Amino acid sequence: MKSMRSLRLRALAIVGLLALAGCSILGSEQRDPVTIYAPQPQVASDPSWPTVAWQLSVGKPTAPRVVDSPRIAVRPAPGELQVYKGASWSQPSTDLVEAIVLRALEDSGRIPAVARDGSGIRADYKLVMDLRRFESDYAGAAIPSATIELTAKLLHASDQRIVASRTFLQVQPSSGTEVAQVTSAFDQALGKLGAEVTGWVLATGEADTRNKP
Secondary structure (H helix, E strand, O other), X not given: OHHHHHXXXXXXXXXXXXXXXXXXXXXXXXXXXXXXXXXXXXXXXXXXXXXXXXXXXXXXXXXXXXXXXXXXXXXXXOOEEEEEEEEEEOOOHHHHHHHHHHHHHHHHOOOOEXXXXXXXXXXXXXXXXXXXXXXXXXXXXXXXXXXXXXXXXXXXXXXXEEEEEEEEEEEEEOOOOOHHHHHHHHHHHXXXXXXXXXXXXXXHXXXXXXXXX
16 A cells, blocks of 8 residues: 555656646747837828718628638649737728728718627618638739728618618738738728728718619
């Protein structure tokens, strides 16, 4: 019995030493530094946009898991998707797109109220979006382009009727292959996307309102 007890104590001691060794190894690991990029796109109001009297709620875009990520995706060749090492967005791509659309609509000064879905405003229309692509795409070229593909639907809030739908595609060439240059191209692409979506939402919703019997 004493020999069995001794063996058990030795086994527990060995396990404890292994655990301590494992902790020291994990604690000594050094991760590669990560540069976080926070796009700050600018959207200028277009004089052709109509001024509306209705209110809008904006739903967070849906996206495949590989797209809805803070990692900066790059497509070096068709059918191949990678991520830039040591670089990340400040937010997942769907949050970046939602933020620019909301800000562009708010800053337009053409709509009395716009807010995220679930905020409690009495919305007349709802914007539903699906983010299909958010990547740096070489597309056979030597320098990649910031590529954003977004499908949007404008719904009438009371009966969920689809007023209109449209797919937006922004392809903004980068000035080079460095990550900083690529993210700068995304800044421009996001700004153009925000302007396009804003103009479309305002014009489409207003046309629907005026065409009601």
